[in-house]
Amino acid sequence: MFRHALSLAVPVSLITLLVACGNSEPVAPPPRPAMVVHPLPAGDAVDTYPGEVRARFESELAFRIGGKISKRLVDAGDRVRKDQPLAELDPEDVKLQLEAARAQVAAAEANLKLVRAERDRYHTLLERQMISRSQFDNVENQYRAGEARVKQIKAEFNVANNQAGYSVLRATQAGVISRRLGEVGQVVAAGQTVFTLAADGEREVLISLPEHAFERFRIGQAVSVELWSQPGKQFPGSIRELSPAADAQSRTFAARVTFADGKVKAELGQSARVSIKADGEVPLSVPMSALSAEKDKPFVWVVDPKSGKVVRTPVLVGAYGQERASVLQGLKEDDWVVAAGVHVLLDGQQVRPVDRDNRPVALAGKE
Structure with a gap:
């Protein structure tokens, strides 16, 4: 009898508990995590090239x-x-050349001293009319040649002296x-x-442009530079120099990209990635997983940065790629688009934005 009464008491207590719970307010489910991304420029409108940070001025010594x-x-x-x-x-050869030049200078100066004394004697004889004018002119020419020889040898000595410093x-x-x-x-x-x-000072990024696309680039064209040491940061820049000839081995054209801000902390040899947008209006693109459609009308889920709720946003889709699709209308660059799990979302649903590594994302404007 006791066991039978106990078996009846337990279901009654459970029913009472359920009834009591049913009278309370419904508990709201926690926000669903949603991976969000920004729309990016369409892949066919942006070319990306690896590069290396170099000095603007490089001297070959x-x-x-x-x-x-x-x-x-x-x-x-x-x-x-x-x-x-x-x-x-090795300074030995240079020293020997310098000594040889010094000896030649001494010999030339001794010869000059000799021809100067000879000229003075002939000048005295000419005044006494003991020699002809032609004889004196001959000695005078020897003296002038001696003077020129001394100047020549001294110049050669100076060259040898400079080479000793070289x-x-x-x-x-x-x-x-x-x-x-x-x-x-x-x-x-x-x-x-x-x-x-x-040389110390301004830094640049050296990239190689393919031959088939070389005509698409020009000096002064705006680019965006991302350093591997600072991922996610885009530094504005421009093409400063384009090589007029292709490399003989790689058949690519070297280009130098300068930073718009000369104070960017870029060290020599760092890896970089340079993105160059095509001229004209560039369409945006989103991952294929972000697209949904109803009655052949595509749409994406955009997270409202203030409320954290998803908003169904119709879009006009352009070309489809392997992983991304171009969006011609309906999105802005600063929109946060849900990139995964879009088939389980409802309009106005509260979500918890995360990135690809499941880290919380702070939406601009969200308190």
């Missing part, structure tokens, strides 16, 4: 004379100051050694590049 490198004082990546020694040549390669300005092409023991010719110096 070389010795002004040939010789054997005896000392290398810096390496690639080292920061140098103006006139800092970078490398030295045996030390110095930095032409402050900067960073970006490349080293010489090593101790290597014999280099005059003018052969030993170092490449990236």
